[in-house]
Amino acid sequence: xxxxDDLKEWFELDLRAASWDRNxxxxxxxxxxxxxxxYTDVNEYQLTxxxxxxxxxxxxxxxxxxxxxxxxxxxxxxxxxxxxxxxxNQRAWRRLLNAVVTNELVRIQRQDMPExxxxxxxxxxxxxxxxxxxxxxx
Numbered sequence: 001x002x003x004x005d006d007l008k009e010w011f012e013l014d015l016r017a018a019s020w021d022r023n024x025x026x027x028x029x030x031x032x033x034x035x036x037x038x039y040t041d042v043n044e045y046q047l048t049x050x051x052x053x054x055x056x057x058x059x060x061x062x063x064x065x066x067x068x069x070x071x072x073x074x075x076x077x078x079x080x081x082x083x084x085x086x087x088x089n090q091r092a093w094r095r096l097l098n099a100v101v102t103n104e105l106v107r108i109q110r111q112d113m114p115e116x117x118x119x120x121x122x123x124x125x126x127x128x129x130x131x132x133x134x135x136x137x138x
Contacts, residue, residue: 003056003088004026004034006088006090008024010094011024014097024037024038025037025038032050032051032052033049034049035048036049039065040100042066043104044063044065045062045063046060056088057085057086057087058086058096059081059086060096061077062077062079062100062103063075063076064076079096079100079103080099081095081096
């Protein structure tokens, strides 16, 4: 299918440090419904390319590779590429790549950020009352 060849070309063009053969699995047993998967440390990304009489379309899902504490199943969510069916093209691939990078970014805990200011005593009545009782006992 031409869509796989195009995706492989865009993948290798945009992700020069990665390798299609080492980093991507493709199930093209049904040419009208192709399943492509690649992985990060945290997530599995599943792309589905479907083809019908209107052309080729792409869907993307991010699946957590590990369930959260207290949950039995890993979370999955649809990556929005556009409203409605997303035509398969290089623009859709770039939007997908942007969604993956955005999804994988983590927040930096900056040292130059001021610590959260302590709440005034009147906003902490339960703690203030407990502290007064503890002080009265000593």
